[in-house]
Amino acid sequence: MHDLIVVGGGAAALSATSSALGKQLNVLIIYEQLGGKTGQRLTLRSEEDYLVGHILVHLAFPDEQPLGEAQLAGEETVHLFERQVKTRSGVTLRDRVTNVTRVGDFFHVETQRNGLKKAAAVVIATGVTPITLDVPGAKEFLGMGIGYSPTTHALLLQGKTVAIIGTSPRALRGAVELSRTVEKLYVIEPEAVPATPLVEVLQRRPNVEMLAGYQVKEVQGVSTIEQVMVEHQGQIRTLYVDAAFVDLGLHPNSDMVKGLVETDADGFIVIDHSNQSSVPGLFAAGDVTTAFGEQVLIAIGEGARAALRAYDYLLSHPVVYERMATDK
Numbered sequence: 095m096h097d098l099i100v101v102g103g104g105a106a107a108l109s110a111t112s113s114a115l116g117k118q119l120n121v122l123i124i125y126e127q128l129g130g131k132t133g134q135r136l137t138l139r140s141e142e143d144y145l146v147g148h149i150l151v152h153l154a155f156p157d158e159q160p161l162g163e164a165q166l167a168g169e170e171t172v173h174l175f176e177r178q179v180k181t182r183s184g185v186t187l188r189d190r191v192t193n194v195t196r197v198g199d200f201f202h203v204e205t206q207r208n209g210l211k212k213a214a215a216v217v218i219a220t221g222v223t224p225i226t227l228d229v230p231g232a233k234e235f236l237g238m239g240i241g242y243s244p245t246t247h248a249l250l251l252q253g254k255t256v257a258i259i260g261t262s263p264r265a266l267r268g269a270v271e272l273s274r275t276v277e278k279l280y281v282i283e284p285e286a287v288p289a290t291p292l293v294e295v296l297q298r299r300p301n302v303e304m305l306a307g308y309q310v311k312e313v314q315g316v317s318t319i320e321q322v323m324v325e326h327q328g329q330i331r332t333l334y335v336d337a338a339f340v341d342l343g344l345h346p347n348s349d350m351v352k353g354l355v356e357t358d359a360d361g362f363i364v365i366d367h368s369n370q371s372s373v374p375g376l377f378a379a380g381d382v383t384t385a386f387g388e389q390v391l392i393a394i395g396e397g398a399r400a401a402l403r404a405y406d407y408l409l410s411h412p413v414v415y416e417r418m419a420t421d422k
């Protein structure tokens with residue numbers, strides 16, 4: 095029996111676990127992949143060599159080298175928590191959580207390989223999975239010129255030709271940011287482009303071509319992506335690009351609490367200002383929640399807050415309170 099189980103291994107979960115250890119809670123973190131998204135990179139072809147785009151916690155000025163002094167990579171930041179968590183014995187478990195239920199005053203957390211784990215409180219910090227582009231070449235070039243976060247890599251793409259596939263609000267925000275520095279930007283949307291202020295901004299920029307009603311058929315390249323083949327009214331057109339970003343939406347990894355907690359229509363866990371879900375004792379943090387952000391720093395802050403709020407909850411939990419009250 096644990097005081098707290100944290101589900102996830104990214105910025106939010108590691109920060110929550112670190113805060114819980116600071117409060118001397120008996121905590122278990124269960125994750126599929128330690129580090130979460132902060133370890134992901136995007137490799138781009140450049141004139142000299144290859145450029146690697148990291149997930150950054152701190153953005154530098156455009157003329158500074160990637161990972162120069164003014165830049166801090168998400169993985170470096172999250173590794174600090176990772177080291178702290180991994181050095182404690184019995185705190186980590188690599189497994190997939192399949193289901194979470196509430197039984198009396200406790201939560202039952204089912205794992206794929208290690209059976210049932212029990213805790214008085216739970217933090218869900220399982221992030222999101224981007225909806226992928228399902229065309230030939232898209233999988234092969236993922237990370238090699240194809241990315242899922244346009245805004246992150248704007249600094250590496252000055253003067254380049256870039257395609258954004260999708261027109262979600264997130265994609266359009268990324269497109270506006272990229273359009274300020276790239277030579278040419280294609281915004282590809284199979285349906286009609288929505289009439290929003292961001293679209294109006296893009297339509298006024300001379301370096302942006304809005305391709306409404308275009309379907310991506312294939313991506314091609316040698317070591318990194320070089321061409322995006324699109325189809326419009328039966329005609330194939332080749333777009334020559336240095337990078338392409340897919341933004342077809344995000345799927346929150348909240349299936350394990352489906353039916354237990356309140357989510358929005360897309361499955362993001364609804365939380366209040368202190369990361370409490372609709373179920374007492376169940377907290378959530380990071381990208382999987384309805385909180386606005388999708389940034390490493392925000393995930394770290396939310397993880398810490400969820401753990402501290404869980405600590406408060408545990409102080410009034412009948413079983414945990416009894417143990418804490420009798421601890422020397």
Ligand SMILES: Cc1cc2nc3c(=O)[nH]c(=O)nc-3n(C[C@H](O)[C@H](O)[C@H](O)COP(=O)(O)OP(=O)(O)OC[C@H]3O[C@@H](n4cnc5c(N)ncnc54)[C@H](O)[C@@H]3O)c2cc1C
Nearest residue numbers: 103104105106127130131150191221243380381388389390
């Ligand atoms: C390509 C890309 C670039 C980005 N660039 C930046 C950037 O430059 N700066 C920035 O601040 N933000 C950036 N972001 C956003 C940032 O990475 C996220 O906001 C942040 O990592 C979210 O952290 P998280 O802990 O909520 O989720 P994640 O990092 O996604 O971690 C989720 C964790 O949950 C685990 N998990 C999922 N399901 C289960 C399960 N069933 N059982 C057990 N474990 C499970 C996963 O293995 C993973 O460890 C970027 C995102 C992407 C995709």
